[in-house]
Amino acid sequence: MPGRSLFYRLVRFFGIVFSCSFVCCLLVSAGFADYTEFFIFSASRTHGQVIDLVPRTDSDNDVEYAPTFRFVAESGQTFTVTSSVASNPSGFEAGETVEVLYRKGDPSSAQIASFWQLWLVPVIFGAIGVAHGLIGGAIFFVLRRRDRHIAKLVGATA
Numbered sequence: 001m002p003g004r005s006l007f008y009r010l011v012r013f014f015g016i017v018f019s020c021s022f023v024c025c026l027l028v029s030a031g032f033a034d035y036t037e038f039f040i041f042s043a044s045r046t047h048g049q050v051i052d053l054v055p056r057t058d059s060d061n062d063v064e065y066a067p068t069f070r071f072v073a074e075s076g077q078t079f080t081v082t083s084s085v086a087s088n089p090s091g092f093e094a095g096e097t098v099e100v101l102y103r104k105g106d107p108s109s110a111q112i113a114s115f116w117q118l119w120l121v122p123v124i125f126g127a128i129g130v131a132h133g134l135i136g137g138a139i140f141f142v143l144r145r146r147d148r149h150i151a152k153l154v155g156a157t158a
Contacts, residue, residue, distance in 0.1 A: 008143070011139060011143065012139075012143060014139060015136050015139035015140050015143065016136075017136075018132045018133070018135045018136030018139065019132075019133070019136035019137075019140075021128075021129070021132040021136075022129050022130075022132040022133035022136055023129075024129075025125045025126070025128045025129030025132060026125075026126065026129040026130075026133075028125045028129075029122045029123075029125035029126035029129055030122075032121045032122040032125060033119070033122040033126075036118050036119060036121075036122060039101065039103075039111070039118075040101060040113075040118065042103070043101035043102055043103060044073070044074060044101070044102055044103070044104055045099060045100070045101055045113070046071050046072065046073070046074075046099075046100050046102070047071065047097055047098070047099060047100065048069045048070055048071030048072075048097070048098055048099075048100040048110075048112075049069060049070055049071075049095065049096070049097055049098070050067045050068070050069050050092045050093065050094055050095065050096045050097075050098055051068055051069060051070050051080070051094060051095075052067075052068040052094055053065040053066070053067055053068070053090050053092065053093075053094060054066045054067075054068055054082055054086075056086045058086075062088060063088060064086035064087055064088045064090075065086055065087065065088060065089075065090035066082055066083045066084070066085065066086035067082070067083050067090065067091075067092040067098075067112060068080060068081070068082040068083070069081060069083070069098055069100065069110075069112060071100045071102070071107075071110065073102065073104070073107045074104065075104075075107075077107070079102070079107045079108055079110060081108060081109075081110045083111065083112060083117060085116060085117050085120050087116070091114065091116060091117075092112070098112045098113070098114070099112070099113040100112060100113065101113045101118075
């Protein structure tokens with residue numbers, strides 16, 4: 001791109017980066033969503049009880065609470081699982097009855113059947129992807145508009 005300023009090339013580069021990130025995040029989101037959907041439709045269902053809220057410290061040193069729940073699988077065996085999803089405030093209370101989804105072959109990987117417990121990762125990647133897509137699209141829109149404006153000015157002086 002001869003004749004383009006360093007600033008223009010840098011902005012265009014970031015437009016490309018954000019556009020690529022958009023595609024990657026949406027692919028990751030779709031993959032996690034597909035996995036979650038498969039898990040939901042192939043899982044066994046039962047009811048369990050939240051027995052504890054385990055405090056965890058996130059990267060900002062804020063305390064979040066992950067529910068620990070207990071349920072009985074079809075085999076009659078009791079399992080206790082701590083969710084990988086934590087929040088503050090917690091979406092659950094100790095003693096609360098919850099619907100539990102689990103694989104018969106791996107009940108220890110059970111999940112609470114709530115929207116955020118199941119869909120948090122696909123939603124986060126999807127939101128990041130959409131935001132990056134909007135930023136990348138805005139960058140290319142502004143650059144294209146700038147190029148058209150310059151072309152008009154050049155055409156008017158010629």
